[in-house]
Amino acid sequence: xxxxxxxxxxxxxxxxxxxxxxxxxxxxxxxxxxxxxxxxxxxxxxxxxxxxxxxxxxxxxxxxxxxxxxxxxxxxxxxxxxxxxxxxxxxxxxxxxxxxxxxxxxxxxxxxxxxxxxxxxxxxxxxxxxxxxxxxxxxxxxxxxxxxxxxxxxxxxxxxxxxxxxxxxxxxxxxxxxxxxxxxxxxxxxxxxxxxxxxxxxxxxxxxxxxxxxxxxxxxxxxxxxxxxxxxxxxxxxxxxxxxxxxxxxxxxxxxxxxxxxxxxxxxxxxxxxxxxxxxxxxxxxxxxxxxxxxxxxxxxxxxxxxxxxxxxxxxxxxxxxxxxxxxxxxxxxxxxxxxxxxxxxxxxxxxxxxxxxxxxxxxxxxxxxxxxxxxxxxxxxxxxxxxxxxxxxxxxxxxxxxxxxxxxxxxxxxxxxxxxxxxxxxxxxxxxxxxxxxxxxxxxxxxxxxxxxxxxxxxxxxxxxxxxxxxxx
RNA sequence: CGGGACGUAGCGCAGCUUGGUAGCGCGCAGCGUUCGGGACGCUGAGGUCGCGGGUUCAAAUCCCGCCGUCCCGACCA
Numbered sequence: 001x002x003x004x005x006x007x008x009x010x011x012x013x014x015x016x017x018x019x020x021x022x023x024x025x026x027x028x029x030x031x032x033x034x035x036x037x038x039x040x041x042x043x044x045x046x047x048x049x050x051x052x053x054x055x056x057x058x059x060x061x062x063x064x065x066x067x068x069x070x071x072x073x074x075x076x077x078x079x080x081x082x083x084x085x086x087x088x089x090x091x092x093x094x095x096x097x098x099x100x101x102x103x104x105x106x107x108x109x110x111x112x113x114x115x116x117x118x119x120x121x122x123x124x125x126x127x128x129x130x131x132x133x134x135x136x137x138x139x140x141x142x143x144x145x146x147x148x149x150x151x152x153x154x155x156x157x158x159x160x161x162x163x164x165x166x167x168x169x170x171x172x173x174x175x176x177x178x179x180x181x182x183x184x185x186x187x188x189x190x191x192x193x194x195x196x197x198x199x200x201x202x203x204x205x206x207x208x209x210x211x212x213x214x215x216x217x218x219x220x221x222x223x224x225x226x227x228x229x230x231x232x233x234x235x236x237x238x239x240x241x242x243x244x245x246x247x248x249x250x251x252x253x254x255x256x257x258x259x260x261x262x263x264x265x266x267x268x269x270x271x272x273x274x275x276x277x278x279x280x281x282x283x284x285x286x287x288x289x290x291x292x293x294x295x296x297x298x299x300x301x302x303x304x305x306x307x308x309x310x311x312x313x314x315x316x317x318x319x320x321x322x323x324x325x326x327x328x329x330x331x332x333x334x335x336x337x338x339x340x341x342x343x344x345x346x347x348x349x350x351x352x353x354x355x356x357x358x359x360x361x362x363x364x365x366x367x368x369x370x371x372x373x374x375x376x377x378x379x380x381x382x383x384x385x386x387x388x389x390x391x392x393x394x395x396x397x398x399x400x401x402x403x404x405x406x407x408x409x410x411x412x413x414x415x416x417x418x419x420x421x422x423x424x425x426x427x428x429x430x431x432x433x434x435x436x437x438x439x440x441x442x443x444x445x446x447x448x449x450x451x452x453x454x455x456x457x458x459x460x461x462x463x464x465x466x467x468x469x470x471x472x473x474x
Numbered sequence: 475c476g477g478g479a480c481g482u483a484g485c486g487c488a489g490c491u492u493g494g495u496a497g498c499g500c501g502c503a504g505c506g507u508u509c510g511g512g513a514c515g516c517u518g519a520g521g522u523c524g525c526g527g528g529u530u531c532a533a534a535u536c537c538c539g540c541c542g543u544c545c546c547g548a549c550c551a
Contacts, residue, residue, distance in 0.1 A: 011545095019485095030543090085549070107551090141475095141549055148550065202551095210551095222551060259551045292510050329511035336511095347510055357510085440547095474550095 010217030011144070014268060017275050018145050021338045023263070031143030031150030038338065039263065041284030043153070046262050047133070049186040049281070050155060053178040059129040059157060066135070067102040068111040076236040079109065082203020086139045104137045109204065109255055112158045113233040116251075120160060120241050126251060127170070128160040146264030147221070147474050154259035160234070160251040162243065167252035168207070168228050172448065174256045175209045175226040183223060187262065188279040188390040189213050189269045190397055191223050192420075194445020194469065199429055202255075206230035212444040212469070214397040215268040218418030220444045220471035223265050226256035269393050276339025277361050279389050280382040286317040287378060288335045292328050292347030305371075306346055309356065312375045316382065336361060341385040342378065362388040407438070407458055410470065414439045420471050424464025426457035434459050441470040 018024055023039030026032075035043065051061075070089060074080050083106045090102040105111065112130075119125065133155050140148050157174060161167040175193055183189040191211035201208045205227040213223045231250040234240070243249045270277040280286045291306045293299040303322065310318045321331045328345070335343055345357040345366075356374060359366045362385045369377050400419025404410040413421050421441065425431065435458075436442055446466050455464045 026543095082550095136551090138550070140551095142545095142547090152551070154551070225551070257551065261551050290510095294509060327509045327511090327513065329509085329513085331512090332510095333512045345510070349510075 010215075010219075010268070013273075014264075014271070015145060017271060017337070018267065021276055023267075024145055026145065029150065031140060033145050033149050035260070038284055042263050042266065042278070042282050043260055045282040045284070046182070046187065046266075047155075049182045050178060050258055051133070053182055054131050054155065054157065054174075057129075057173060057177055059131045059159075061132060062130050063132050063134070064105075064108050064111050064115070066105055068105065068114075070101045070103050072110045072114055073103055075114075076110070076204050076232060078232070079204035079236075083107070083138075088137050088139055105134070106136055106138045107255075107257070108132065108134070108136075108156055109158065109229070109233055109253075110237075113237040113239060113253070116158075116160055116234075117237050117239045120239055120251060122242050123162050123244055125241065126160055126162050127166065128158075129170075130159065131155055131157040144264075144474070146267070147261055149260070152259045152261070154257045156255060156257040159254045160239070161254070162241075162249075162251065164228075164230070164252050167230075167254050171207070171209055171226045171228045171254040171256065174254070175211065179211050179224045179226065179256075179258060182258075183211060183213070183262075183265075184390065186279070186281045187266045187269075188281075188386060188393060189223065189265055190390060190394040192445060192469070193448060195448050196225075197429075197432060197443045197446060197468070199432060200443065202227045204229060204232050205255075206232065209448065210445055212420075212471070213265055213269060214393075214400060214420060214471070215265070215474070216271060216396070217268070218400050218472075220420065220473045221261070221265050221268065222444070222473065223262065224256070224258035227254060229253035229255060270339075270389050274333075275337035277389060278339035278341060280316075280341045280386050283339060283341055284317065285319045285335070285338070285340045286382060287313055287319070287342045287344060288331075288340045289318065289320045289344045289346060290328055290331045290335075291320065291322060292345060298348050302346060302348065302351060305351055309344065309346060309371070309374065313378055315375070316378065332359075342381055344378075360385060362392075404458065407435070410435065410441075410458055411439045414441045414470065414472060418472065420444070420469050422467060422469050423458035424453060424455040425466045425468035426460055426462040427465035428457075428460070431457055431459035435470060439470075439472075441472050443468045444471045444473060445469050 022036050024033045024035045027034045087106050088104040091098055135151055135153050137151050139150060143149050159170055161170060180191060180193055183191045191213040194210055194212060196208040196210055202225060207228040209226045211223040212220050215221050231252055233253050234250040240248045240250055266282060267276055289306050289309055291302045293302045306320050310320055339361060341361050343359040350356050355368045355370050357366055358369050360381060400417060402413045402419060402421050404413055404421060404423060410421055410423060432443055446468055453464050453467050457464050
């Protein structure tokens with residue numbers, strides 16, 4: 001199969017690789033996808049990494065229903081306004097029209113906070129530190145496999161706190177200790193942590209924090225978000241607690257989510273023209289062993305040696321590709337397309353010399369290793385791939401980060417070569433809108449800490465209030 | 475919702491202008507030769523040509539209506 005060049009047509013390359021590598025395929029209902037076992041295994045690894053970190057920061061998992069009455073959604077004004085265009089509503093069930101339509105959750109703040117009203121009475125009940133793994137449905141106008149599907153899987157955390165300070169701290173802690181760390185150390189994605197401008201904020205949030213990563217086609221991807229919700233939801237759903245001074249108060253909320261989009265982020269950060277390149281930490285197969293033989297006699301001793309090799313490498317996810325009906329060259333390409341970090345080729349020539357041939361998906365280089373002590377060499381090579389992918393992606397990101405002098409330069413950099421563009425910004429929505437109109441770029445993030453900046457707004461020339469990072473985005 | 479393209483075998487497509495036996499490549503099945511970078515030969519299976527109506531001796535092809543998909547915008551994890 002001929003892959004299109006990634007640089008010429010990234011989304012085409014992306015969709016084709018996702019299908020060819022048997023990760024996922026479009027399904028019958030509009031904008032939904034079937035996740036196949038290989039793709040699911042990548043998601044499982046991401047899930048595990050994120051869930052471990054959620055638990056390490058003191059949260060427990062729970063589960064809430066997928067349906068809730070439409071009127072619940074309506075209680076928080078900004079929230080309905082933001083989500084009502086994209087919610088799916090169940091109007092018929094049990095063979096008749098429902099008296100009250102049910103929403104298929106686009107996110108769960110509403111149902112969770114209407115329940116928190118019963119759980120929270122006193123400051124002693126706080127904080128509530130809970131998370132759920134769930135599917136949600138958003139009727140997006142332009143779906144794209146993994147990056148924006150009608151139904152997607154995610155975790156959503158929902159916490160309640162006594163004070164603004166504690167809730168703010170919580171939102172930022174999740175961003176840093178859960179998301180930034182999982183993206184960096186597990187997915188090898190170097191993301192920027194930042195704060196959203198008002199126009200990009202989650203509907204109902206006081207502050208939205210985000211991770212933004214640069215994809216290989218020089219477009220940005222919002223990799224996850226963490227929100228400080230203030231008391232918007234606790235007020236809307238009548239959640240109050242008696243504080244330490246004996247007064248009624250509304251708790252402060254956070255919510256935060258990371259979705260199956262993360263799989264897309266991994267693919268689009270590391271992929272090359274041969275297909276996927278997977279960081280070992282999320283690769284369903286970390287080492288593939290390809291036996292090479294002609295005669296029955298060779299077959300016997302090669303397969304036996306492969307089994308012994310797999311045993312030596314049992315601490316990794318190892319697969320022996322012992323298919324009889326395809327030739328070695330086919331297997332090489334098959335596993336390269338699927339992003340397997342290391343390939344070990346074992347044939348009579350290697351066996352006679354007491355060695356194995358190792359090929360790295362990071363560099364494409366082959367080298368010969370002695371079979372003795374192979375496991376330490378393989379472990380080191382896997383680490384090298386993990387680190388190398390992060391290094392490559394970081395270099396790529398930094399090589400595509402620019403600081404233009406004026407709007408004209410901003411526009412040309414956004415267009416070609418594309419990437420992150422950092423400028424002064426006066427803070428007005430008008431200037432933000434003007435850039436979008438002229439370049440299709442939006443503010444991806446602002447620094448988390450508000451601080452004084454020198455220089456002028458790239459649009460209007462007024463003194464800058466913020467340093468904004470712009471990009472075209474998915 | 476605006477602008478464009480398309481619907482023919484599991485997938486990718488040709489055929490339609492000028493109506494007359496349903497085609498090609500990949501994949502799939504069988505046999506043989508191959509096997510250290512995507513093998514080859516022979517044989518074979520697989521289709522209500524998106525749906526409904528009309529014109530005609532005859533419709534994948536012409537006409538009318540409907541449905542659906544994809545791409546570019548607006549919306550978004």
